[in-house]
Amino acid sequence: MRLLHTSDWHLGRTLHGVDLLDHQASFLDHLVDVVRSERVAAVVVAGDVYDRAIPPVEAVTLLSDTLARLAEHTTVVVTSGNHDSATRLGFGSALMRERVRLRTRVASLGEPVEVAGALVYGLPYLDPDVCRAELAPVAGDGARTLLPRSHEAVTRAALARVQADVATRRGGTRPRVVVAAHAFVVGGRASESERDIRVGGVDHVPADVFAGADYVALGHLHGPQVVDGPAGTVLRYSGSPLAYSFSEQHHAKSSVLVDLSGDAPVTTLVAAPVPRRLADVTGTLDDLLGAAGEPHVDDWVRVTVTDTARPADLFRRVRQRFPHALVVQHRPEHPDAGRERTVLVNAAADPVVVAADFVAHVTGARPTAAELAVLRAAHEHVAAAERSA
Missing domain, CATH: 1.10.20 (Histone, subunit A)
Known part of the structure; x- marks a missing residue:
């Protein structure tokens, strides 16, 4: 049994004002091709399908068309992330065709999608302030005690429901257990483009909460990576399909092909198409207009000009050389000692x-x-x- 793990599509996102929807559509075409060629039993999308709670119409249309195409060949399990509106993404889930399964409600996180002998549990993004009451255990008198206000508490409670459901299915052959979760797991490496999810100053959950699962399909962090977890459990971020900040320029974007037929999950990265490379180019304006800039004229670039004095007509001259320049900034290599330095703030900052x-x-x-x-x-x-x- 093989599944394809992907996440963080962020449909409708722009990159420094550049519309990325056509490039996102190209990635989804690629995804459909992989499903066809690799005979994938299920596609698991671990959250942040859209880039914002109210996505543009074009992004909604693209998702609708993509789910319909994927469902012709495989089962699709989609969970909501912190960028999504769980209610909007999950609208009509009860009416969806059998092969499109939306998991956006806390109430159904303990109900797996059964695919080729595997149990796929889709966890929506668990906001502690929203979920700590609903996930709280019920006492004998029916009373609930609020869970602690943390990502760890609500995720651990969610996994307790998953484990309880798995326990009811013990019998002959142990089923493979796959959990899709949108979270910042301890040990993961962040980029500048993930939205802050801190609650009470803490944004992460320990990996041990996922003990008992065979494979954990993680979403939220944009860099593809494996996270150290408990014995017998593979935790992996597929990463985003496109680079959404210059901090991601060295990522090898991909989706994850997961083979669950052996004793332990075997993962293979499937490279995503690269619409245009991102690069930083730094130097004096003369250098950048000369040979130093030549390798990057077709890239999306962040240009840093280091001349002591700001060159005349800087922006126009840079754009003539680099038609896809997204950021143009003047930063002298040796700024005046008394000059106040600008502090850059990105999306990952608290x-x-x-x-x-x-x-x-x-x-x-x-x-x-x-x-x-x-x-x-x-x-x-x-x-x-x-x-x-």
């Missing part, structure tokens, strides 16, 4: 740390512990409101 740095910059003093608590509460309130949109 918003509360960024806010605290701003408070220190404006007031000249770091925020107190009480003020930090207010900043974090405000950030988490806004983040929760955005997720529920």
Whole structure:
């Protein structure tokens, strides 16, 4: 039995203003071809199908067409990620054809999709603030005690439901157990383009919560990677199909072909098509307009010009040389000693740390512990409101 693991499509995303939908469509064409050629029994999509809760119409159409094409050849299990609206992505799931299975509700996370002797459990993204009541164990009198406010607590409770369901199926041959989860597992390496999911200052779960599964199809981190886990369990991020930030320029984008027919899962990376390379080019303007820039004229580039003085007509001259330049910046190699340096902030930065740095910059003093608590509460309130949109 073979399945194909993919995640983090982020349909509708742009890269520094460049529309990526055509490139995303090319990847999905490739995915359909792999399913055909490799006779895949199931495709597992581990969250962040869309890039935002309310995706553009074109992204919805692309997903609809892709699921229909995949369902002609295989079973598709799709879970929701932190970028998705679970309600919108899961709309109509009860009406879907048998070979398209959407897992976006906490209530159904203990109900596997059975494929060729394997049990595939799809876990939607588990927001602690949303799930800690629903996943809390029920006492004999019917009362519930809220789970701790953490990703670890809700994920561990979800896996307890999975393990309980697996236990009811013990009999002859032990079924293969596959868990699809959208989470930041300890040991994973982040990029700059993943949205912050901290709750209470913590964004990760330990790998041991997945003990008992044969293969854990992870989503959220954009770099393909294996995470060390408990004995007998393979945890892997497939990564995103495209590079969504310059921090991902050296990633080898792929999907994961998983063979479950032996004693242990065997994984093979299937390279994704590369629409256009990303590259950083740095140097004086004369160097970049000359031989140093030649290898990158067809790339998406971030151009850093290091001349001591800002060259005249900088942007136009760079764009003439690099028609696909996405970022153009002037950073002298030896800036004036007294000049204040700009601090870059990316999507992976803790918003509360960024806010605290701003408070220190404006007031000249770091925020107190009480003020930090207010900043974090405000950030988490806004983040929760955005997720529920």
